[in-house]
Amino acid sequence: MPQRSKREEIAAAAVDRFHSHGYNATSVRDITDTAGAPVGSFYNHFATKEDLALEAVRRYAESGNGYLADRSLPPLERLRRHFACIQDENIERGFTRGCMLGNFTAEVVDHNPAIRDAVRHSFASWTKAITAVLTEARDDGSLRPGLEPLATARFLLTAWEGALIESRAYQSPDAFDNFFAMVFDVLLPAPVTD
């Protein structure tokens, strides 16, 4: 099925280009060039650049929940590894690209309701997955008493999006180190009781 395969290549190229260069600085030709496809073939697979961006947001979000569902690990350790995994990807990329959801929010959502809905849906799924982990931690007593799983999950996600911004502006892992220290040493751990 060569048609299907070319669609896949265009969608994968779109995730890569949108993530590295943003929405407005990426043309349909940039994407088809990256995919090694003639620019005219684009419209056999997608109606518009916006249409492809919606697909790219979905693909990007689906690839990002590493470790959260791994029940072989204690919940807070799962959460730590989840963020450490994204951190390592960002260090490997030299502190470039950040989070595509955050980037699209900063650049596009004010002017494009369809992309805003897709981004919001992806943020909501991510929040839900983190909330489930924190609910487990609350139930097994490893979460600091008084922390509400949903509110805490949303706060962690915003702090993480901000850490990605700081790491890019400073080209440095310091924001990640600070995130892990403030979240896992200060905010989350239940006090040890004698």
Added chain:
Amino acid sequence: MPQRSKREEIAAAAVDRFHSHGYNATSVRDITDTAGAPVGSFYNHFATKEDLALEAVRRYAESGNGYLADRSLPPLERLRRHFACIQDENIERGFTRGCMLGNFTAEVVDHNPAIRDAVRHSFASWTKAITAVLTEARDDGSLRPGLEPLATARFLLTAWEGALIESRAYQSPDAFDNFFAMVFDVLLPAPVTD
């Protein structure tokens, strides 16, 4: 001095357009149109769009430290009003625009070292101003023991940048409410001792 006044109008228009539409979606003509200036006059005042963006980042950052230096208020109250002030601006704008420093980071800094330096410098000044307030809070005993002012300031700034992202994606004040509850009710306050 009409020359100076036109330069001012172009710079103010640039802050407005870059903040509302981002860097790549803003042309020199968009800015001169907003300023009511002929496009050809632009180059009497700025060498390039990048040159103007550097000026816009400086102007934006200089306008943003409300309440932090107001010594008539207790330090944590000053900090709360600082973020509440930015929150109110964002609610008035219908949860659009976010933070220009965060937006330029998401869209531009990977590809433009001069803009990255300007954004980093502005983030560093903001962090320094918040650190000074938290240092006062530590010294007067209102900050939770064990919290280090610089690490805490950086964490608050990242959580705030993330809250701006979430509020735009959801078109909702919930991210702000969650930020204030998690920061001022959970993270920062020193426990009351009997």
